[in-house]
Every structure is written in structure tokens, then in C-alpha cells.
Amino acid sequence: MSLKLFDLTGRTALITGSSRGLGRAMAEGLAACGAKVVLNGSNEARLAQSVDEMRAAGFAAEGACFDVTNETAICTAFDRFDAEGLEIDILANIPGIQFRKPMLELDTADWQRDIDVNLTSAFVIGREAAKRMA
Numbered sequence: 108m109s110l111k112l113f114d115l116t117g118r119t120a121l122i123t124g125s126s127r128g129l130g131r132a133m134a135e136g137l138a139a140c141g142a143k144v145v146l147n148g149s150n151e152a153r154l155a156q157s158v159d160e161m162r163a164a165g166f167a168a169e170g171a172c173f174d175v176t177n178e179t180a181i182c183t184a185f186d187r188f189d190a191e192g193l194e195i196d197i198l199a200n201i202p203g204i205q206f207r208k209p210m211l212e213l214d215t216a217d218w219q220r221d222i223d224v225n226l227t228s229a230f231v232i233g234r235e236a237a238k239r240m241a
Contacts, residue, residue, distance in 0.1 A: 116141035121195045123147040123175050123232060124202030126154040133199050138166035142197060145188075149174045175202050175228035176220075185235040198236045200229040 120137045124130040126148030134144045138161060146161065146168060148154040154170045161168035171187075173180040188195060204224045206217045 113140045115197070118196050119143045119145065119194060120197035120199065121145045121147065121171070121232075121236070122199045122201055123228070124200075126150060126157045126170075130199070130201035131157060133201060134161065134168070135164075135166070137197065137199075138164075138168065143167040143169075145169055145171050145193070145195065147171050147173065147175070175200075175232065176223040178231050181228075181231050181235055185239065189239065195236055195239065198233065200232055202228060 115137060118141070120134070120142045122130050122134045122137065122144060125134040125144075125146040131146070134146055138144045144161065144166065146154060146157050147170070148157070149172065151172045154172050158168050158170040171184050173184045175181065185195075187193075202224050204221060206213055206221060208217070
């Protein structure tokens, strides 16, 4: 497959949940197509290691450590992007969790955490990104 058909040179992608797993693979794919990638995770050490590995592979990468369920932290991250002149024009919301329990064993706190990670985070991050793209 030719990556020339999917050239993202000059574009910047924020990939939430990208310090490992599927998000990391998505970040590597976008970077391989020429995008600068902003990796995200809530574990600062793991995020820093991922950014270092991406840079060592020759990719333009940086990190943004914040919890995707914390609206204040999300807004602070986007304020930092603005202050640094970092324009996010590709957004991939990757975080996701699930509780492998029967419904009768699932408590309301688990349910709310699921909603916050899987739905609310994508809404808040998407809203903050869209404000800057308008």
C-alpha cells in the first residue's frame, strides 16, 4: 500500500488514549502518513516513553497528559495547545472501557465510569477541538 495516497504532511493529530494499545497503533499509522501526532494518556511515565519511542522511530510526536474524563484537564490541555500555537486538525478519540460483569453485579459507579470514558470524553474533547477549528 502506498502511503502517498494518504498524505498527512503538515497536519497535526490528537489521538486520545494513545500511550498504548489501539490508540498507539492509530498514532503510528497517522505519523507514518506524515502527521505530527499528539499522544495522550493519563499515566505520565508511560506517555513519555511512548513519545520517546515515536520520536526514535523518526516521527514528529509530543505528549499531552490528561484524564479524558476530567473536563477541566481537557480544557487546560486545549488552552495549552492554543498558547503553543498547536493547531489540532485531526482528532481520534480512542479510549474505551467495559466492565465484564453481569448487569446485576454492575454498580452505578462502574456504569457512570463507562459512560464518562466511552461517551462524555469524546463529546467534551470533540467540542473543545471544534471550537478551535471554527
